[in-house]
Amino acid sequence: MEKNTEISVKSMLFDRIDSMDMKSLLACLGAKRVKKTTGDILWDAGDKVTAIGLILSGRLQIIREDAAGNRAIIAELNSGELFGESFVCAGEGESPVTVEVVTDCEVLFIPLQRILTPCTAACDFHNRLIANLLKIISKKNMVLNQKIDILSRRNMRDKLMAYFLLQIEGQKKNQFEIPFSRNELADYLCVDRSAMSRELGKMRDEGILEFNRNQFRIMTL
Numbered sequence: 001m002e003k004n005t006e007i008s009v010k011s012m013l014f015d016r017i018d019s020m021d022m023k024s025l026l027a028c029l030g031a032k033r034v035k036k037t038t039g040d041i042l043w044d045a046g047d048k049v050t051a052i053g054l055i056l057s058g059r060l061q062i063i064r065e066d067a068a069g070n071r072a073i074i075a076e077l078n079s080g081e082l083f084g085e086s087f088v089c090a091g092e093g094e095s096p097v098t099v100e101v102v103t104d105c106e107v108l109f110i111p112l113q114r115i116l117t118p119c120t121a122a123c124d125f126h127n128r129l130i131a132n133l134l135k136i137i138s139k140k141n142m143v144l145n146q147k148i149d150i151l152s153r154r155n156m157r158d159k160l161m162a163y164f165l166l167q168i169e170g171q172k173k174n175q176f177e178i179p180f181s182r183n184e185l186a187d188y189l190c191v192d193r194s195a196m197s198r199e200l201g202k203m204r205d206e207g208i209l210e211f212n213r214n215q216f217r218i219m220t221l
Contacts, residue, residue: 011080042099051109052085058105073188175217
């Protein structure tokens with residue numbers, strides 16, 4: 001548990017919880033650490049899920065597939081981020097999404113019931129944990145609203161520019177890096193990969209942007 005204590009304290013879930021309390025908190029929660037390698041599936045859509053996951057290291061993608069097998073990347077998550085909290089808290093029982101390992105990772109799984117049920121010791125840090133969880137869910141709802149705004153744009157160029165402007169806002173610079181390959185970006189934007197690549201080429205030729213792999217620079221701002 002000592003290693004978990006050192007890493008987990010960097011997460012928003014443990015904001016304002018003293019590092020000295022971490023060992024007791026993790027024991028109280030019945031937290032379980034799991035290691036996975038690149039390409040592994042943490043859980044599939046339809047799996048029964050009762051615990052939320054906290055990424056201790058590595059990178060994950062949240063994926064949804066329709067009946068025709070079309071794949072869409074809902075989110076890309078990194079160390080310190082939480083996943084599964086919304087539908088677990090909603091009492092869905094079965095996961096509506098697949099969680100795939102992008103790079104070797106360690107994940108801390110925390111049973112939801114242990115979070116929501118105060119322990120017999122009535123620990124102050126337990127109440128703080130619940131408040132932090134609500135804050136995380138609220139922030140993620142804002143991110144989902146941003147994606148809805150991107151996907152609602154009428155054409156490919158508008159979708160791309162809306163996504164790029166969001167990256168500029170988050171990274172605070174006109175030259176930025178995105179976390180996706182071309183295939184992954186197309187999946188995230190729910191567009192055809194070839195059509196997206198053609199549009200990127202047109203935007204480059206028109207002097208709107210420059211790019212090299214996943215490095216981009218908007219020239220018109």
